Amino acid sequence: MSALVTACGGDTSTAAPATVVSDLGWTSFQGMQIPTGEQGPQHADPVAPTGYDRSPAGAVLAAVSATIRMSVADDTQWPTVGQKLIAPGTERDAWAVDRAQVSITAPVKAGQAPKVEAYSITDSSPDRVTVKIYSRLSDGSYTENTAATQWVAGDWRLALASGDKPVVRAVSAVPSTALLFEEPQ
Template identity: 35%
Template sequence: MKKMIATMAVAASLFTLSACGSEQEEQTAETQEENTVDLTRAPDAKWNSVSGIQAPVESTDGPEDNSPVPHGYARTPQGAVQAAILGQVWLATADDETWPDVSATMTAPGQGRDQWAQGRSLMTVSGTVENPPAFKGFHISDYSEDEAQVVLATEYPGVGLTAYPVQLTWQGDWKLVLPSLDTAPDLEEIDSLDGFVEFEA
């Protein structure tokens, strides 16, 4: 009798361990699925004109707020893409009253930001962009929860398709890391959108 009870106890223990192992495996699989990022999915965005440039002004990945400038992006690849595009647009078009907010809210501290702010303070920008560029697609060349590099494919009138890398860092939000003058990359002309995820504006 004692031997039978011991056998049953061992069997019960094995069943419990097996069940726990199964539950742990399911939880691990669910966690891995939640943590899987899709670098090839474009933001599900609403596009509109920003100073004459068509941009994804609203999506499920942000921005959550547009006052005084867009901010509040999801910590996702799509949030980084949103921040990259809107950051480029606002850097180029912010008027004399708004550009300090662009610098403080949309960019990360560093030499590049300081140089951009110094140069921007010496010029006046207002109105809409004539013959604006058009964002055609993106490629995420590097991504983690803390850093991202988004290569934007943009078509410029009279130039054609170009590729330009935008570096971002997570500091409570996705912020642009502006390159210093001596490290700024050039626009690279490209022949097609091969390798890029195309936008559906």
């Protein structure tokens, strides 16, 4: 059993001072490794798992899973990912229109998949948690992906940002304030 202790940023009046992702594990999807834990998912669908605890730790796990799955789901999987893992609204509709114009037919090639390494919670409330996800790319560079989750119909769903804000940006390294996931086995 492993645990990851996390601190919550943002409004401390609504965020717990610490969050523990217990029983941290990893699952594979389309060549990518995705963290799992006691806080979710409880329903391990191979394409769109659901059932995350209504906690910052559950929101983090849901955000990482949905972000990866929407990015690498193949042509038969993406409609299910969109329906089950992304919050309804105009942003999801726009994503579906854009995604329908792209074809993904194979998993990410071995050695080319980014590795999720760390995260930090930047805002937390009972219905919305925003997290920065840090990944190392195959060339050794890093990205920071800002992902918001929203509590919808009894589960965390990815709340897509409007097109006016970049959600992924290059960073020189994982900040020392970010919390590390342990390396996938």
